[in-house]
Amino acid sequence: MSILTATGxxxxxxxxxxxxxxxxxxxxGARIALVGPNGAGKTTLLRILxxxxxPSAGSVFRARGLTxxxxxxxxxxxxxxPLYEVLLEVFTDLRAQEAALRQMEAEMADPARFDxxxxxxxxxxxxxxxxxGYTYEARIRQVLGGLGFDAADFxxxxxxxxxxxxxxxxxxxxxxxxxxxxxxxxxxNHLDIAAVEW
Numbered sequence: 488m489s490i491l492t493a494t495g496x497x498x499x500x501x502x503x504x505x506x507x508x509x510x511x512x513x514x515x516g517a518r519i520a521l522v523g524p525n526g527a528g529k530t531t532l533l534r535i536l537x538x539x540x541x542p543s544a545g546s547v548f549r550a551r552g553l554t555x556x557x558x559x560x561x562x563x564x565x566x567x568x569p570l571y572e573v574l575l576e577v578f579t580d581l582r583a584q585e586a587a588l589r590q591m592e593a594e595m596a597d598p599a600r601f602d603x604x605x606x607x608x609x610x611x612x613x614x615x616x617x618x619x620g621y622t623y624e625a626r627i628r629q630v631l632g633g634l635g636f637d638a639a640d641f642x643x644x645x646x647x648x649x650x651x652x653x654x655x656x657x658x659x660x661x662x663x664x665x666x667x668x669x670x671x672x673x674x675x676n677h678l679d680i681a682a683v684e685w
Contacts, residue, residue: 489513490513490668491547491668492511492513493510493546493547496508496546496547497509497542498535498543506531507544513668530559530672533670537670538555554666555668555669558654558670559672562653562654564645564648564656566644568645569642570645575627584611584618587611588615591607627659630659631659634682634685635655635678654674655677655678
């Protein structure tokens with residue numbers, strides 16, 4: 488079953504036609520490459536498929552619940568935050584659950600409250616574990632290491648990262664978000680062989 492289908496797509500800028508008559512279907516789990524010369528409209532097509540631009544003609548149908556992660560050719564990240572903090576933002580919900588667990592633990596230290604909170608704590612703790620609550624920080628380090636960042640880079644503000652490092656950092660964020668469909672616009676421009684193989 489297709490997670491994304493496009494029919495009769497066309498894109499024009501004034502009198503200039505970028506492409507026309509593009510139809511495609513992306514099945515779940517597929518790995519697809521879009522190859523063509525510079526200026527052929529590859530990025531424009533990807534942006535339309537992701538819902539970032541509108542086609543001049545045609546339509547795109549996305550499966551219900553589809554999440555799309557898009558890596559542009561030139562990535563930009565917030566400047567003031569350190570790299571690791573930017574990636575922690577992916578896990579905002581888990582970190583809120585973690586804070587709630589710590590709060591409940593403090594309340595359960597009072598023997599008079601323990602019995603009233605024990606069942607709720609057990610359920611919340613299980614949901615936290617099932618969602619990766621005990622492994623998300625290790626996942627961040629694993630993804631950053633796989634993309635060629637070392638521990639010293641984790642605390643560097645994103646404004647100090649090179650263009651290639653920003654692209655790899657955004658790719659790390661997308662990998663951690665685990666979208667249903669991951670769309671990468673020339674990702675290997677900023678990856679070495681080890682990172683591509685990883």
